[in-house]
Amino acid sequence: MNSISWLELSWCALPVVLVCCIYFFWNGKITEVLYASSRMLIQLLAMGYALVAIFNQPSPWISAFIVLIMLSVAAWIAIRPVKHISGILIPAAMALGSAVLVHLSRSLFLVLDVEQWFAPQVLIPLAGMYLANSMNAISLSAERYFSELSHNASTDSAKLLAFKAAMIPQINGLLAVGLVALPGMMTGQILSGVSPLVAVRYQIMIMTMILGTTGMASALMLWQLSRNHTTKTS
Secondary structure (H helix, E strand, C coil): CCCCCHHHHHHHHHHHHHHHHHHHHCCCCHHHHHHHHHHHHHHHHHHHHHHHHHHHCCCHHHHHHHHHHHHHHHHHHHCHHHCCCCCCHHHHHHHHHHHHHHHHHHHHHHHCCCCCCCCHHHHHHHHHHHHHHHHHHHHHHHHHHHHHHHCCCCHHHHHHHHHHHHHHHHHHHHHHECCCECCHHHHHHHHCCCCHHHHHHHHHHHHHHHHHHHHHHHHHHHHHHHHHHHHHHC
């Protein structure tokens, strides 16, 4: 696969400019896009240099510490839509941690059968994908849950509707894969020269594990929220 020079990479600024122009002409906040894009650039560059060092000297302690940091950040981002609710961070972290740990273990030991669970080339990318998708699912489920309660829905009804809303992106992804789009991991492997049939197997693992992770994380989050709500109202 061809390497991308910094000059060639500069063309990627055009989509950011395009979205900024739309924000500007529609009286939106350009700073929001610029902040997010700048943060993405800095975070990815920092992670790239950090991963180079970690890959050269793998350590179970360092790998576990990195995943713990990723979990903490993911939990903090997940509660953004409902951050005004007190005590919401701990349930989010517990739901994320439990769901990701279960499915990450299955991926590493049962599907991939790795020799070293802490191998950063495998552990960190997988943990990142599972955490990112579960983070979004928790955000959607929590926001929808409290929205339904505010419209006088029962706890059980709010929980079900919130869970269904959280799972929409995953269900849509399962329906569209292979027909509408080739997912990121599969595309990356094909671009790097891996056989499409091998890439397909990896992608099946990723999509099924993400489905399970997001479903379990959302369910655990909603279970905790509904239990707390029932306790307060009883």
